Amino acid sequence: MSAADEQGLLLQRYGQLREKSIRLEESMVEAYLKAGNITKNSQTGRYESPGENPNLVPLIDQEIDRVHESFSGVADIFTPFVALPDPADFRDAMREIASVAGVINTGQSSKTDDGNLVLGGTGLAGMADVRSLVEDWSGYASQSFQDNFLSPWPTITANQSAMVLALHGAVEAEATIWKNVRANIVDLVEKAQHAVDAAGECSPEQVALNLTVAASIVSVVATPASGAGALALTFVGEALSIASSLPGEKKEIKHSVGSQEIVLGGSLKEIETQVRSAAEALRGEIITAEAAIEAAVNANIAVMTDPANQSRFVSARPLLADKTSSSITHEYNGMGKAY
């Protein structure tokens, strides 16, 4: 199945979450009553006991009400998960960031994917030609221009590119979280249904699923840029892609966890308890994953706003930029004259 088909199928399954959760609750009631020989008439929808004694009907009705009450709230376990953010909603932001990267990029490696970072911006790549153009220019201004502007330029743009990559990764990580939450909650309701359906069988069946939200993203400190002024930034992104998309030395893993296995099985009340615990665990995974993104973004903000790093992000403004037609030929602060 293609990735697009998988996404479409998940979207369809997720759209049925409310309906599936209601069915799960009703199934628990039905299975519980069936074990007590009170079965649901498929045509009337009414619960009946075989060989029903009319005198016992009130007691049977009482039992039905008791069981309904016992399992009420199962559907509501899933209510908080019904209107989750759509991962597709993050694509526009990712494309916008990718377009910025396209302007800055002067050849640093990055991902090439629709909606992801695009390699090969040419807007600022022309700076590499400037050094050859000013080869014949000598003097104090020339040396200052080369030392303070031309030489640091690659590292500065590389740091900028790295920061954009980090920002892109953070947005991608956010989309990844919600993609996995949707997949996990649908998995939970569907597998709980399987466990309930099998609860009356001779074998005590167990159905397993994995919570993957916290494991779906990875956060790592790395220095993609090269050169003396290269900065270490914290990159967070989808675990599957971040390792391959992140060049340079990877210094420290800040967040990387495995998936959490959930097992559903046993009696109906045990399955209900397991479902509640799993939903709570999923909430915990969301908090953990969001904290990883927040920590990465905050760490990068600290790096970017550190006064000591300003010269590594922002190029020094050449004095030549303020020159006029008369001052451009100044011997010391301009380009001098040809004699």
Added chain:
Amino acid sequence: MGELADRLASMRVSVTMPDQGMSAELLGSSQVTARIQEGLYTRSRDADLEWRLTTLAGLLWVARTREYRRIFADVTGQASAGAARPISPRDIAFAQERDEIVAAGSSADGRVALQTTGMLQWRATVEPGTLRQLDEAEFLAGVGQAAGALIRDHADAVAALKNKHYDGWPD
């Protein structure tokens, strides 16, 4: 209920004895239909039918178990627990007692009776003189009644056992 329950409710399993003398079909959880080779009923004795029913019951339940595990794996993507040895103390205790459950069922007139221990050992009883008293259709109907009653009796015993070993199962 869900997809697994729906598929189990509509499950259909058929078996035929090696000599083709009798066959049986199980539909859903407990609806059993038995058939006998043309002419065999009138040529048989009560004791002959006893061993045929005993053999047929065992074959049918093995086939039912196999089909259940296939459906379970197909729907859930996982193997049925029954396909593996139980590993938790609770599951082991449950399995041991489950395999010792004695369940029984009989036809409405009591002439045909089936008994099982753990759905592993089977014994059929045909009351002497049944073949003289019942025609083929009546006999086969009685077989279906006995088998259905046995399956339901066994299911009730399993439910009671689950109540004993697992929290929150109804009395």
